[in-house]
Amino acid sequence: REHNEKAYNIYYILNTLFLSMDSTNNIDLSAKLGIDPVYFLPIDKLKDSSGRIIIQQFTYGDPDGKTNYGNFMDMFYRAGWRVSQNQFWSNVSSTSGTPITIYTNKPLDEHADPSDDDAQNALNDYLDKNDIHPTLAFHRGHSYWLPTSIKQLQPSEKLVFVGSCGGFQSLNGILKQSPGAQIISTKQTGVGDLNLSMIQRINLELQKGRDLNWVRMWKGFTKQLSGDNRFADYVPPYENLGAVFLVAYDKLQEKEQEKADSKDISVSKNNEPQ
Numbered sequence: 249r250e251h252n253e254k255a256y257n258i259y260y261i262l263n264t265l266f267l268s269m270d271s272t273n274n275i276d277l278s279a280k281l282g283i284d285p286v287y288f289l290p291i292d293k294l295k296d297s298s299g300r301i302i303i304q305q306f307t308y309g310d311p312d313g314k315t316n317y318g319n320f321m322d323m324f325y326r327a328g329w330r331v332s333q334n335q336f337w338s339n340v341s342s343t344s345g346t347p348i349t350i351y352t353n354k355p356l357d358e359h360a361d362p363s364d365d366d367a368q369n370a371l372n373d374y375l376d377k378n379d380i381h382p383t384l385a386f387h388r389g390h391s392y393w394l395p396t397s398i399k400q401l402q403p404s405e406k407l408v409f410v411g412s413c414g415g416f417q418s419l420n421g422i423l424k425q426s427p428g429a430q431i432i433s434t435k436q437t438g439v440g441d442l443n444l445s446m447i448q449r450i451n452l453e454l455q456k457g458r459d460l461n462w463v464r465m466w467k468g469f470t471k472q473l474s475g476d477n478r479f480a481d482y483v484p485p486y487e488n489l490g491a492v493f494l495v496a497y498d499k500l501q502e503k504e505q506e507k508a509d510s511k512d513i514s515v516s517k518n519n520e521p522q
Contacts, residue, residue: 257500264496265489277486281496282503286486289430289460291346293406294383298347301454304375304382305352306397308389309364313355316388316440320352323448336362336370345455351375351382372400385426386447387412388440394418401425407460407485409450410434411443419491428495430485439478445469446482462486 261281268275278285294301307317324340325331331340333354342348353367375382381404387397391412398421401408405426410418410433422431432446446469453460466484473479485491 253504254501257497257504261493261496261500265493269489277492281492282499283492283495284428284430286430286488286492287461287463289407289462289485291454291457291459294454295346296381296383300347300349301384302380302382303348303350303384303386303451304371304400304402305350305386305388306368306393306400307352307355308393309355309357309360310390312440313389313393316444317352317355319440319444320388320447323444324350336367337374342451342455346457348451348454350451351380368396368400383407384450385409386443388443391438395421398422398425401429403427405429407432407450409443409447411438411440411446419488420494423491423494423498427498431488431491432485433483433488433491434481435483436478436481438481439476442473442476442479442482445473 264275264277264280267273268277268280277283278287291301296302305320307313307320321331321338321340328343329340330343331338333339335354336356337351337353339349339351341350351371353364353371356362356364356367358364374380381402383404384407385397385401385405386409387394388411389397394410394412395418398418401422403426406428407430408422408426410422410431412434419431419433422429449465449468449472450460453465462484463486469479469482
């Protein structure tokens with residue numbers, strides 16, 4: 249009765265999302281809602297002007313964080329990636345295939361001097377001064393560290409991997425920092441070993457020059473990680489309907505604002521003295 253455009257948009261998106269959950273409806277969410285594809289992430293969207301993919305990883309200095317950092321560095325060292333580091337951060341770079349560099353702050357004790365904050369700030373300053381903009385971000389820490397990681401996300405991020413417990417509840421905060429980003433999150437429990445296996449596969453796909461085909465990759469993850477029932481808590485981008493809803497809603501709001509602005513301009517021109 250009130251012709252509330254916001255209400256129309258909300259129910260239109262919800263109806264589309266619910267119908268899309270039945271594959272027999274053959275609904276293309278990206279086409280229907282005017283958003284980027286959610287079933288895959290093109291590799292070209294992740295490359296900078298030189299063709300390199302930049303990834304930032306956030307780590308923390310509690311015991312689990314230090315263990316995760318050590319396992320991460322060891323995995324890439326054994327894979328033959330080039331490793332360099334300084335007092336505050338490390339980076340690993342691929343030596344074959346697609347050029348990829350992952351920057352990760354060192355997991356320093358939060359109560360020490362220097363601390364986690366010092367390490368992350370030093371890395372962020374370096375990235376800013378050198379005009380380096382990550383397109384993927386990995387949060388590797390407990391849920392209570394997640395707000396700190398979210399504050400540091402850049403608008404350039406196209407994929408945000410949230411490996412902490414309950415990351416599903418932080419979608420809005422992530423999308424405010426990185427509008428339109430695809431999100432991998434957990435409904436309940438995040439597990440360090442599972443996170444590392446998924447990160448390894450993501451990087452391997454990119455190194456081979458492939459798009460991130462989430463449907464195919466998730467089938468592979470399900471087969472590889474089925475021995476740990478906690479993997480069922482992980483949500484791929486195409487099933488992350490909360491994130492898809494928020495992105496689609498913002499898109500429709502932008503269109504409504506464009507219509508309103510266009511109408512205002514038209515009225516203004518008609519009211520100009522002849």
